[in-house]
Structures are given as C-alpha cells and as structure tokens.
Amino acid sequence: MRYHKIPDETIRRLPIYLRGLLFSSEQGQERVSSQGLADFLGVSPWQIRKDFSYFGDFGTRGVGYKTEKLTKEIKKILKLDAAHKVALVGVGNLGSAVLAHAGFRSYGLEIAAAFDTDSKKIGKKVGGVIIEDVRKISTLRRRKVDLGIIAVPRDTAQKTADALVKAGLKGILSFSPCHITVPAKVKVITIDIAIDLARLPYYVPAS
C-alpha cells in the first residue's frame, strides 16, 4: 500500500472520518457504510469512497467497512498510531479552553506542556497541566514534544513560532490570524475563527 502523493484535502478529511469511526466504535458498530459515515459527518459518500481509494481497498461494496480495521489504517496513515506530545503557548481564554478540551486523547495527542509570560499564571495548574515560563520553551527538545499550539496575541505569534521551531517542533497549530513564517520542514495549520464564520453566509438563503 502506498501512502505518498495523497492530496492535502484528503489528509484534511481523514481525521474527520476518524472522528466518525471512533463514534461508531463507541456505539459498538463493527461495520460502517460510506453512506452512514457521510450522514454522520455531513460529507458525500462519493467523497469518502474517493478519499479511501488512495489507500487501497478498505471495504466491500454493500457490506461496508470494518470499523476497527479502518480506524487502525487511518491512524497509521496519519501517524496517529504513535502518541504525540503537544505544547501550548498562551494560557489566556483560548489557551485555557484548549487545556480543558477533552477530545485530544482519542487521537493519541497529549498536551504535555503549557507556557505563558504572565508570572501570576506560571506555576498554576490548568486542565491538569502546570503553566511554565515561556523562556522554558527550549526544554521541549529533550522532552520529546514535537507539536505546538500557538494561542498568544497576534503581535507575539511569530516570536513564539520561532522559539518553537528552535526547540525542534515540527508541527504547529496556530490560532493567530496573521501569517507565520517557518522553515519548509515545519508544517503550520491555522485555525482562524473569522475565516470559518465567513463561509456561512454563502449557504444562507436571502430572506
């Protein structure tokens, strides 16, 4: 089975399929159909079958996919079959919400460190994680943290990214709507709430 040359858009959808599969597992469903997944996730069954076709044949037509096997395959493709440690920088409202988020573990992701500049926050525990001084970001390399989340104000986002890259991180999820420059080997994914909200009016019929 070949895992290269998968379109980014397919990779973007795989974790969504994974969410549907994890839910099906919880419900005790041994098999799922592309139609069932599609209904649950709000995508087209055609899209699901097309995305899966990049990885070989996961299911039998009319019988559906084996939930457990497909879950394992997708986790393997996404490299979620091994655990990943994640560092959060910025424990304001957004950062606190991230620390309180219970959904990471299902994907093998663990928030292992949190940093802030505010001396009143440093040393305190939020969502089970002790907040450290941002100057300790450099310790992430030996702590084997490879992913980071940036939830700092816009004007310090680039500086934060630089520090994370210097500490050896290879993937960054940024909540900052500004552009962040990193070396080509580092992947940045941006969550911009305004951008997602801006997609909605297109679907709203004129009243």
Add this chain to the structure above:
Amino acid sequence: MRYHKIPDETIRRLPIYLRGLLFSSEQGQERVSSQGLADFLGVSPWQIRKDFSYFGDFGTRGVGYKTEKLTKEIKKILKLDAAHKVALVGVGNLGSAVLAHAGFRSYGLEIAAAFDTDSKKIGKKVGGVIIEDVRKISTLRRRKVDLGIIAVPRDTAQKTADALVKAGLKGILSFSPCHITVPAKVKVITIDIAIDLARLPYYVPAS
C-alpha cells in the same frame, strides 16, 4: 457570471483568499499574483487559479489580479457584501476568546448578541457585548441575527442548536466536537480543535 455549482472545497478556500487580499490591500498593493497569494497563504498557485476559474476571468496572465476588484467579487460570491449579525451562545473561556476576537469586522460579521446560563455572567459586558439569558435566544428573529456560534459544553450543544434554529438562524458555527442535527436548510460548520491538531503528525518526519 454563474455562481452555482461551486464545490464546497472552493467555498472553503475563498475566505482564505479574502484574508490574503485584505492583507494586500492594507499593504497598498493594487495588484496581486496567484503566486504572491499562494506564498502568503501556503496554498498552490494552481489551486488558486483553478478556484477562481469557477467565477470567470479575474486576472490577466502575467499582470495579476486587481486587488480591489477581486476582493469585491469574492465578497459578493460569499454574500459578505452585506453585513451579517452573529449570536454567540456560551461565554466560557472559548466564548470569551471569540468575543475578544477582532477579526470578524473585516468580513462584515458583527457579534451582535451573547448568551449564557450563568446568572453571574448575565448583564456583564465582554468584548463590548452584553451577556443575556439563554432564554432570550428567541428574540434573535426580530433582531435580524442570521448566524450563530455555539461554544457551550458538549451535552447542551444540540439543545442550543435547536433554540437557534427555532429563532430563525440559518448558519451555525459549532465548537462542539459532537454531531448536531439540524434541518437541511440550516448550514452547520464545525471547528474541532482536536481534528485540526490530528492532521499535523502526518507532516512530521519521523525522528
């Protein structure tokens, strides 16, 4: 110019292009190239040209696109040429971060109402918006609010969506990782932080 039958994936990318164009405008750039936009946004210039091809010809090869004209066109396609009022439900850490977010206005989106169940929060002002009792969600219809953001705990997400739909809202942005059932005429977009984080390991080279 025809605006129908545009793939969802293209619609998903248009606000991202819009962000790039708004930035170019701020910088005083009268023209942008697909390559320039691509570099800034981290997408391929081929993808940009393909997406724009759905709406007719925006630019001249080698000369680039006119920033202002293209901005207007995309806003029109996304129905962002008229202002939209948005209601937020749930003013916890995440909701407070949404209220503090300064980026909505550039897209003609205004957070016009915020709701919570906590009597200690009701009546207080966060990010310039007075927090109201969730039981007042029904007033949104006459206040001409057509979009909603759900930032409530997972177990009340569906109930919140029901109330928003009943109040006439046509588009919902949900931060709840669970599945929400709404009538077909209502569009739901989900932001699941875990899902976005789960995409990163794929791009991380094995160390």
